[in-house]
Amino acid sequence: MHEWALAEAVIATAKRAAREKKLRRITEITVKLGELQQIERTVFEFALEQILAQEDALVRHAKVVLETERARFRCRACHHEWAFETEHFAPEIAEAIHFVPEIAHAYVRCPSCRSPDFEVIAGRGVWLASLKGEE
Numbered sequence: 001m002h003e004w005a006l007a008e009a010v011i012a013t014a015k016r017a018a019r020e021k022k023l024r025r026i027t028e029i030t031v032k033l034g035e036l037q038q039i040e041r042t043v044f045e046f047a048l049e050q051i052l053a054q055e056d057a058l059v060r061h062a063k064v065v066l067e068t069e070r071a072r073f074r075c076r077a078c079h080h081e082w083a084f085e086t087e088h089f090a091p092e093i094a095e096a097i098h099f100v101p102e103i104a105h106a107y108v109r110c111p112s113c114r115s116p117d118f119e120v121i122a123g124r125g126v127w128l129a130s131l132k133g134e135e
């Protein structure tokens with residue numbers, strides 16, 4: 001049900017933003033999905049469709065564009081930043097990291113200084129990236 005709650009939050013945010021911009025109709029909503037966000041994309045898309053179908057004319061016909069934000073890490077020891085490259089991992093480990101990002105700490109090391117002490121600086125969360133509409 002996690003996906004439904006997120007979809008509802010995205011639509012509510014879009015409507016609020018549209019009212020602030022005094023839009024009559026939202027034509028397109030761009031949603032960013034973090035690569036490490038635990039979300040079932042097909043369920044999320046289905047939830048968005050279902051919620052939009054029950055909405056009023058402000059948002060009902062909006063096209064939803066989903067974009068993935070690649071994960072990025074920053075080393076706490078040397079401040080090096082790098083992107084998450086799944087091809088360096090066995091498929092089952094890459095999969096585990098996608099669903100439980102904390103697992104990354106067991107497998108990922110800073111490529112510069114080999115420290116296991118890093119933070120995730122991109123690739124988590126779901127948010128409204130942009131909105132298009134008619135005034």
Ligand SMILES: [Zn+2]
Pocket residue numbers: 075076077078079080110111112113114115
């Ligand atoms: Zn480092």
